[in-house]
Amino acid sequence: MQETATKLLENKLPALLSHFAGECVDATDFRGDLCVVVRPGRIRDVIAFLKASPELPFEILMDLFAMDYLKSKEPPPERFAVVYQLYSVSRGRRVRLKAYLPEARPEIDSIHDVYKAANWFEREAWDLFGVDFRGHPSLVRILCHNEFVGHALRKDYPADRYQRLRSVSPSSGI
Amino acid sequence: MRDPARPATSPILTPPEESHRELSFTTRLEDFVNWGRKNSLWPLPFGTACCAIEYMSVVSAHYDVSRFGAEVVRFSPRQSDCILVLGTVVEKMAPVLKNIYDQMLEPKWVIAVGVCASSGGFYRAYHVMQGIDEIVPVDVYVPGCPPTPEGIIHGLIRLQEKIAKGGLVRARDRHKAIGK
Numbered sequence: 001m002q003e004t005a006t007k008l009l010e011n012k013l014p015a016l017l018s019h020f021a022g023e024c025v026d027a028t029d030f031r032g033d034l035c036v037v038v039r040p041g042r043i044r045d046v047i048a049f050l051k052a053s054p055e056l057p058f059e060i061l062m063d064l065f066a067m068d069y070l071k072s073k074e075p076p077p078e079r080f081a082v083v084y085q086l087y088s089v090s091r092g093r094r095v096r097l098k099a100y101l102p103e104a105r106p107e108i109d110s111i112h113d114v115y116k117a118a119n120w121f122e123r124e125a126w127d128l129f130g131v132d133f134r135g136h137p138s139l140v141r142i143l144c145h146n147e148f149v150g151h152a153l154r155k156d157y158p159a160d161r162y163q164r165l166r167s168v169s170p171s172s173g174i
Numbered sequence: 175m176r177d178p179a180r181p182a183t184s185p186i187l188t189p190p191e192e193s194h195r196e197l198s199f200t201t202r203l204e205d206f207v208n209w210g211r212k213n214s215l216w217p218l219p220f221g222t223a224c225c226a227i228e229y230m231s232v233v234s235a236h237y238d239v240s241r242f243g244a245e246v247v248r249f250s251p252r253q254s255d256c257i258l259v260l261g262t263v264v265e266k267m268a269p270v271l272k273n274i275y276d277q278m279l280e281p282k283w284v285i286a287v288g289v290c291a292s293s294g295g296f297y298r299a300y301h302v303m304q305g306i307d308e309i310v311p312v313d314v315y316v317p318g319c320p321p322t323p324e325g326i327i328h329g330l331i332r333l334q335e336k337i338a339k340g341g342l343v344r345a346r347d348r349h350k351a352i353g354k
Contacts, residue, residue, distance in 0.1 A: 034263055141300075144300075144301070145265060154300075157300065159298070162265065162304065163300070164265065165266060
């Protein structure tokens with residue numbers, strides 16, 4: 001991690017740096033919003049720590065979603081990323097965690113048992129981007145119907161490919 | 175006997191014998207039945223988006239669709255004969271719409287209200303059906319995003335004109351050809 005990033009974390013989130021220095025890859029600050037890039041391997045530990053950390057508890061998982069950087073003008077090290085938006089109600093602070101995932105195996109540990117809200121968010125990220133969340137209790141499609149093939153929001157999914165659902169049945173997800 | 179000089183769109187009073195002047199009239203059976211049908215449509219609002227909000231205005235006092243005999247809004251396909259598809263129909267919803275349409279009894283008509291129902295509108299993407307005419311036969315398309323209440327009433331009047339010109343028995347084969 002670069003020195004500026006280390007200093008930023010020391011200023012804004014010292015607890016994370018002291019406990020998970022090895023997991024942090026980069027940290028940036030955009031207009032007061034802290035964004036920390038972390039390694040995907042121990043994401044569950046990092047997030048569980050941030051939720052329980054007594055001096056800065058991030059009680060709420062505001063959002064969790066995936067990114068596809070295919071055809072990006074400034075491509076990051078890997079094609080996919082999972083982004084976690086945490087919010088601390090007691091301190092009024094926010095932090096964004098980002099973990100890059102390789103194109104060949106986009107998978108990361110599920111955090112559904114840390115934040116219950118993550119359950120459906122992870123299903124959505126799997127449905128639309130094909131990111132696999134290890135340990136998720138029921139990783140099935142949530143927005144597209146069950147006969148849908150592929151992952152619709154990947155950048156290589158054709159914008160004009162429609163997949164018809166012909167019948168109403170329990171297996172079709174309705 | 176029908177006077178051939180008169181239009182066939184409504185029952186026509188023709189003077190019968192003097193003794194029955196106040197009591198009777200003659201017309202064609204098709205004209206009489208269609209006159210009844212077009213002035214007593216029972217709509218089923220299949221509302222999925224903002225077009226349904228406009229339809230609420232159409233039914234309410236200011237626009238007052240009962241002036242056209244179509245105010246008996248029913249939420250059961252068994253009790254209605256005109257389904258208004260008001261809004262975006264996503265691929266996941268498509269078989270639901272088809273199922274509801276199939277449960278309506280003949281004669282039945284379909285109005286696609288707004289650009290989403292007509293062509294997918296600005297949802298040119300993986301999740302939205304590009305016009306409901308892929309699965310159900312549409313009689314009238316109402317443009318607009320959303321259409322004004324006047325626009326929906328205009329569509330209703332066009333449907334009434336269409337009903338007035340139609341035959342007594344609707345061709346079921348036309349319905350079967352679509353959606354298979």
